[in-house]
Amino acid sequence: KAGVTQTPRYLIKTRGQQVTLSCSPISGHRSVSWYQQTPGQGLQFLFEYFSETQRNKGNFPGRFSGRQFSNSRSEMNVSTLELGDSALYLCASSLGLGSGNTIYFGEGSWLTVV
Amino acid sequence: SQQGEEDPQALSIQEGENATMNCSYKTSINNLQWYRQNSGRGLVHLILIRSNEREKHSGRLRVTLDTSKKSSSLLITASRAADTASYFCATDMESSYKLIFGSGTRLLVRP
Numbered sequence: 001k002a003g004v005t006q007t008p009r010y011l012i013k014t015r016g017q018q019v020t021l022s023c024s025p026i027s028g029h030r031s032v033s034w035y036q037q038t039p040g041q042g043l044q045f046l047f048e049y050f051s052e053t054q055r056n057k058g059n060f061p062g063r064f065s066g067r068q069f070s071n072s073r074s075e076m077n078v079s080t081l082e083l084g085d086s087a088l089y090l091c092a093s094s095l096g097l098g099s100g101n102t103i104y105f106g107e108g109s110w111l112t113v114v
Numbered sequence: 115s116q117q118g119e120e121d122p123q124a125l126s127i128q129e130g131e132n133a134t135m136n137c138s139y140k141t142s143i144n145n146l147q148w149y150r151q152n153s154g155r156g157l158v159h160l161i162l163i164r165s166n167e168r169e170k171h172s173g174r175l176r177v178t179l180d181t182s183k184k185s186s187s188l189l190i191t192a193s194r195a196a197d198t199a200s201y202f203c204a205t206d207m208e209s210s211y212k213l214i215f216g217s218g219t220r221l222l223v224r225p
Contacts, residue, residue: 043215105157
């Protein structure tokens, strides 16, 4: 069974540009969540989707957005990139929404903003 | 803000020794999960322990949970060089299902 797949793995963008990251969850998983990891702030929750609806959102500005498609695949978008957005963006999936579900992570997308 | 604090921040041991990492959290939780992260890679799920469980084992891993002290520990027995990684605890709180991560423990196992 394939794990959580994220694309692209590495990318470099310029300040002011926007970026879209993609995530394919484990087959059968309906919940997808996104996390940002930086050396300074550690791992922080961005948002969670279930059945194409955003169920939970972290404390990030509106420049960060996401969506989930009917096949559970998800994308996140960051507009007007800032240098501080450079981070490892991790996607995770679980069978369902709610506590007790093991959450599996992908390898992440490394974003560098220059 | 981070829910958990991990202790120690870094740990260096010899291959074959045991490694113990501790995690403390602030609010009531539903579950606590431990993850491993190799440098620059994604997170690998190790163990999920529910708030009504006190101890759980998986291979060389042993996790304990003390909800009265709001703390958990991860014990890796007979460590190997391949165990070198950062280890994170993550909690989901009663009021929310999102994971709140600790700051992590960097483990170095010397061959």
